[in-house]
Amino acid sequence: MDKATQHGLEIYHELNDRVNYYSDEPKTLEEISNRVKILIEQLFEESENYRIQLEEFSLQLEAQVEELSKLYEELTAVLDIGKILHETLDPKKSMEKILDRIKDIISFDDIIVGEFSDYPPGKDFSILHADFNLLDFEGTVELIDYLNAEKKIKPMIFEKHPITHKEIPIMFIPIESRIKIWGFFLFYGSKNGIFTAGNRKIMESIAEQIAFSYDTLDFLNKKIEQEKLGEQLRIASEIQKSLLPKKIPEFQEIDIEAFYRPAYDIGGDYYDVVDLGEKVFIVLADVSGKSVPAALIMTSFRSILRHELEKEKDLATIVSNLNNYISREIPQDRFVTAIFMMLDYKNKKIEMINCGHNPTLILKDEELLTFDAEYMPIGIMEGFVFESQNLTYNEKVYVALYTDGITEARNEKSEEFELERLIDIFEKNKDKNSKEIIDIIIKKLDKFVGKASQHDDTTLMIIKSK
Structure with missing residues (x-):
């Protein structure tokens, strides 16, 4: 080779x-x-x-x-928006900064950011931000109506404007949490021709963060309101307690004791005992409603009553003047049931006016008498003329004043304590002193209701001659 x-x-x-x-x-x-x-x-x-x-x-x-790189930019934008929301807590105040970051990652011609004022969402919404280059406000309202009517309040992409049917891409993203739909982003017109599934996904993530901020802000606002209300209730409770006598005056000829237990922090019952020298003025009242409104009415009731007692001695005049003032000052749906009593223990006379209250129980000379309400409650009608009932007794007299928190108290079987049971306990223990009678009645009442929750105040007053 x-x-x-x-x-x-x-x-x-x-x-x-x-x-x-x-x-x-x-x-x-x-x-x-x-x-x-x-x-x-x-x-x-x-x-x-x-x-x-x-x-x-x-x-x-x-x-x-x-x-x-794009994903990194999007994730960075989401993190930045999270920081912005964390700094301010209020999405409304942060919206301009949020939109600046959204513009860095999504191309669009117009954007409208709305906030729904009701739930489920409807026409009633306010605009937090808008760039009206292509879409006007009326067009936005029409679009939202369409979305609601078609039940399309969900993250989705529209290739055509549903109203004009023009070839304009639209992306609607609700700001939605488990609690409610707070608002929406409406993207209108894209320089890229379409809104992608990636655009939708990143906006859903941003909207979720904003919805969480709305939830947090809503929770904090409610918490603040609860604390404010709690403080108001505390003050109202202190005011109400200050209205009740710290100590009932002592008398040689008569023994008076009272018991009061509100169903809630602030009750609607009121009582007072005023030494007028030769006579004793006694009142027991039940303000309609509960909480702060009842406490405010009670404050006015006591102030006017005390003022009238300083200038008037006639029971009918006192009650008439009180009714006229309360009728003018309190709302029409509010009123006060009350028993007013003027006790002349030296002359053994009792003068009473029952304004829509529970029957007054009186044991005199071994006879039980009940004095039912003769007049409408205080505050119903201005200008009403009241007249008192008069009663005399010879030796001993025993009086029980109470609110319906006693007679209408229910046990776990929904049975009421009732007036007959109160009368029976009152009669059987009349020879005991007033405090002992009250203790026995309340003890039997508590045993009767057991663990059943009570929704009305419990007030009881026993008056007996010594």
Whole structure:
């Protein structure tokens, strides 16, 4: 074999080892030359394929890097928006900054940010922010109406404006939590031609953060209101307690004791005992309603009553003047049931006016009398004329004044304590002193109701001659 053929075979083997195209040996120099040409063409073809693959891979890698970069920008924007919301707590105050970050990651022509004022959402919404380049306010209202009518208050993309049917991309994203739909983002017109699923996904994440901020702010506001209300209730409770006598005056001829237990922090019952020298003025009242409004009415009631007692001694005049003032000052749906009593223990006389209250129980000379309400409650009608009932007794007299928190107290079987049970206990224990009688009645009342919750104040007053 000559040197040319040997050198040609070496080149052939080197190329064929790379391409692995031929399995047999060439016989002649011409065959070697032809095969070398074919192998070189194969190498060029493979090289071109590798180049194309490298270019495609480079493009794919570039696209992935761009996608990762975009994802990084979006995640950074979401984190930034979270920080913005954390700093202010109020989404309304943060909206301009939030939109600045949204504009960095989503392309749009118009945006409207709305806040629903009712739930479920309807027409009634306020605009927190708007760029009215393409879409006007009326168009927004029509669009929201359409979304509500079609029950499409959900994250979705509209390829056409549902009202004008123009080829304008729309993306509606509700600001929705588990509690309620607080508002919405309405994106209108995209420079990229469409809003992508990625746009929707990132906006859903942002809207979720904003909804959480709304929930948090709502919770904090309610907590603050509760604390304010709690403080108001505490003050009202202190005011109410200050209205009741700290200590009932003591008398040589008569024994008076009272018991008061509100159903809630602030009750609606009131009682008072005023020493007028020759007589004793006694009142027991029940203000309609509960809590702060009842306490305010009670304050006015006591103030006017005390003022009248300083200038008047006639019971009917006192009650008439009190009724006129209360009727003018309190709301029409409020009133006060009350028993007014003027006790002349030296002359053994009792003067009474019952204004819509429970029957007064009086034991005199071994006889039980009940004095029912003769007049409407205080505060119902101005200008009403009251007249008192008069009663005299010879030796002993026993009086029980109470509110319906006693007679209408219910046990766990929904049975009422009732007036008959109160009368029975009162009669059987009349020879005991006033405090002992009250203790026995309250003990039996508590045993009767058991663990059943009570929704009315419990007030009881016992008056008896010594």
